[in-house]
Amino acid sequence: MFNRRQLLGAGAALVSTAAWSKTANAGLPEAAIMETAATQPPLHPQSGPDYNPVVTLNGWTLPFRMNNGVKEFHLVAEPVEREVAEGMTAYLWGYNGQSPGPTIEAVEGDRIRIFVTNKLPEHTSVHWHGLILPSGMDGVSGLSHPGIPTGKTFVYEFDLVKSGTFMYHPHADEMVQMAMGMMGMFIVHPKDPNFRRVDRDFLIMLNAFDIDPGMYVPKVMTMLDFSLWGWNSRVFPGIDPLPIGKGERARIRVGNLTMTNHPIHMHGYDFAVTCTDGGWVKPEAQWPEVSIDIPVGAMRAFEFDAIYEGDWAIHCHKSHHTMNAMGHDVPTFVGADKRNLTKKIRNLQPEYMPMGTAGMADMGVMEMELPDNTIPMMTGWGPHGPLEMGGMFSVVKVREGLTPGDYSDPGWYQNPPGTQAYEWTGELPEPRKAADAQTQITPRPGSHNTAG
Numbered sequence: 001m002f003n004r005r006q007l008l009g010a011g012a013a014l015v016s017t018a019a020w021s022k023t024a025n026a027g028l029p030e031a032a033i034m035e036t037a038a039t040q041p042p043l044h045p046q047s048g049p050d051y052n053p054v055v056t057l058n059g060w061t062l063p064f065r066m067n068n069g070v071k072e073f074h075l076v077a078e079p080v081e082r083e084v085a086e087g088m089t090a091y092l093w094g095y096n097g098q099s100p101g102p103t104i105e106a107v108e109g110d111r112i113r114i115f116v117t118n119k120l121p122e123h124t125s126v127h128w129h130g131l132i133l134p135s136g137m138d139g140v141s142g143l144s145h146p147g148i149p150t151g152k153t154f155v156y157e158f159d160l161v162k163s164g165t166f167m168y169h170p171h172a173d174e175m176v177q178m179a180m181g182m183m184g185m186f187i188v189h190p191k192d193p194n195f196r197r198v199d200r201d202f203l204i205m206l207n208a209f210d211i212d213p214g215m216y217v218p219k220v221m222t223m224l225d226f227s228l229w230g231w232n233s234r235v236f237p238g239i240d241p242l243p244i245g246k247g248e249r250a251r252i253r254v255g256n257l258t259m260t261n262h263p264i265h266m267h268g269y270d271f272a273v274t275c276t277d278g279g280w281v282k283p284e285a286q287w288p289e290v291s292i293d294i295p296v297g298a299m300r301a302f303e304f305d306a307i308y309e310g311d312w313a314i315h316c317h318k319s320h321h322t323m324n325a326m327g328h329d330v331p332t333f334v335g336a337d338k339r340n341l342t343k344k345i346r347n348l349q350p351e352y353m354p355m356g357t358a359g360m361a362d363m364g365v366m367e368m369e370l371p372d373n374t375i376p377m378m379t380g381w382g383p384h385g386p387l388e389m390g391g392m393f394s395v396v397k398v399r400e401g402l403t404p405g406d407y408s409d410p411g412w413y414q415n416p417p418g419t420q421a422y423e424w425t426g427e428l429p430e431p432r433k434a435a436d437a438q439t440q441i442t443p444r445p446g447s448h449n450t451a452g
């Protein structure tokens with residue numbers, strides 16, 4: 001196992017950290033670097049066809065330059081430090097300072113040129129998942145072209161012949177490089193700005209890391225027992241919420257480059273599955289869901305009209321995937337009487353705490369001493385107590401009167417009187433007739449989930 005100094009040192013020995021500065025590579029477009037894991041505002045198009053830009057949760061969009069009608073981007077594959085949540089940083093591999101890499105956004109019909117500079121200690125390549133392109137641009141090292149050696153820059157150039165929801169990732173030492181966090185999303189907007197237009201368009205890349213408490217570098221050989229389940233290389237409570245104005249149409253696009261499938265469940269709504277990495281789903285073929293399974297190596301996009309106000313959980317429905325720093329060898333003590341045992345152990349170790357005899361919910365409140373650089377298994381606080389969540393979890397916040405394009409956190413939802421579960425204390429309000437309009441507190445569903 002190598003530590004951070006060795007990791008960075010390996011890169012530095014091969015490429016000086018300043019080797020690709022602007023003066024050294026005058027012909028290359030500037031490679032923008034992101035230094036924070038905060039969600040960056042959408043990048044609006046300055047020229048060309050109009051589109052509503054996407055927002056990558058806890059991520060950003062790569063700027064480009066125009067060169068003789070070609071959109072030029074510059075990706076730098078390199079070791080990065082990623083804060084996965086407050087209190088925990090991981091030493092990953094990524095692009096332009098972050099994992100996942102920046103989102104690439106362009107328009108159907110564009111000719112694009114992507115410079116890829118390799119600052120990793122081994123060769124790499126970039127595969128453009130789902131895009132239709134020439135065979136030699138497909139980024140499978142050894143098959144499409146030789147791997148990009150350390151310190152070198154390769155150029156990929158192709159036309160975007162279809163719009164949709166795509167990804168990019170290495171196709172070179174793939175197991176290691178993807179386990180280290182190398183992946184990103186690639187959105188191609190339709191040429192017609194009114195085709196499938198939405199008001200909010202969110203991106204989530206699912207990922208999984210195996211990092212022991214107190215460690216910084218993922219174990220790359222892990223196949224099944226991951227300890228951190230992330231969205232865009234963040235884990236709850238480090239994942240930003242998804243604010244949506246009441247009445248706006250929203251799309252959420254989810255890509256999966258982990259080793260298992262993830263059923264993504266959103267509360268409060270039914271939604272329509274409108275796009276895959278294969279293309280747009282025709283209106284008559286769209287189907288309703290409240291959970292959408294994202295297969296390995298695939299993307300799904302779903303849409304809904306945000307007509308129901310509230311704070312709505314959105315999470316992976318595999319319950320172990322909404323936990324952090326999972327230990328898989330913890331025995332189950334539910335129902336066990338450990339009182340006698342506790343007494344005996346406390347003779348030897350006075351601070352011993354019996355765990356989990358009544359379930360594990362007490363872990364959400366407990367401030368246990370943790371090693372440096374890890375996060376509790378169940379954590380996060382809501383307006384009404386501990387959420388007991390981690391990993392792949394966030395909150396869709398639908399609010400009246402949000403400014404279009406404003407993605408700042410609107411805070412917690414105040415449930416209107418009479419619309420929140422409460423403790424029964426022996427008296428009930430007078431029963432009212434169901435026909436009485438006053439008793440209607442549940443929003444009436446409409447045919448809101450079909451594509452416009």
Ligand SMILES: [Cu+2]
Nearest residue numbers: 262316318321
């Ligand atoms: Cu999952």
